[in-house]
Amino acid sequence: MKTSSLFIGLLILSSCTVVRSYTTKTTDIYGSGVIQRPVVVELEVSEKKVTGTATERAVKNMDAIKSLAVSDALKKAGADVLIEPQFETVTKAGTTTATVTGYPGNYSNFRNIQSSDVELLKVGVLQKANVYQPTEEKKKFRIR
Numbered sequence: 001m002k003t004s005s006l007f008i009g010l011l012i013l014s015s016c017t018v019v020r021s022y023t024t025k026t027t028d029i030y031g032s033g034v035i036q037r038p039v040v041v042e043l044e045v046s047e048k049k050v051t052g053t054a055t056e057r058a059v060k061n062m063d064a065i066k067s068l069a070v071s072d073a074l075k076k077a078g079a080d081v082l083i084e085p086q087f088e089t090v091t092k093a094g095t096t097t098a099t100v101t102g103y104p105g106n107y108s109n110f111r112n113i114q115s116s117d118v119e120l121l122k123v124g125v126l127q128k129a130n131v132y133q134p135t136e137e138k139k140k141f142r143i144r
Contacts (some may be wrong), residue, residue, distance in 0.1 A: 038113040040121075043081070045105040050077040052100050059096040062089065069100040079104030 052073025056065050066089070070082050085102035113121075 038121075040111055040113050040117050041107045042109045043105050044108055045083050045103050046077070046079075047103070049101050050079070050082075050104045052076060053097060055095060055097045057095050059091070062096075062098075065089070065096055065098045066100065069098040070102075073100055073102065074104065077104035078106075080107050081105045 050073045052069045052071070052075075054065050054068035054072055056068070059065050066087055069087070070085060073082055073085075074080070081104075082100065082102040083105050085100050088099045090097050090099075
């Protein structure tokens with residue numbers, strides 16, 4: 001009797017567990033057989049910078065914590081994209097804090113491409129920024 005009561009109790013407790021799962025499907029729009037009409041949008045960039053932070057313990061992937069910091073900044077600004085993000089990461093006692101600062105931007109006026117946009121797009125493709133990304137330095141301490 002005690003065994004069946006224990007089993008029923010465990011069954012009731014386990015049935016209250018909430019499990020969330022998400023499924024997404026994506027397709028490469030540049031694959032064979034897919035023709036897409038380009039869409040042009042305007043990007044409105046704020047002149048006021050926004051800052052976001054994220055803190056995690058035992059970080060294995062620095063890009064993940066940086067993404068969380070960007071997400072925090074975008075939520076604060078109500079923005080779609082962060083322009084010219086600058087990151088600062090600090091690891092102390094196994095906890096890493098990432099801080100990002102940048103200009104929030106919002107997309108507006110989505111429309112199909114027109115022939116007058118082609119020259120502008122050619123210029124935009126040719127202009128690429130040279131970005132310097134320093135490698136992370138690991139400090140070594142010597143005990144003398």
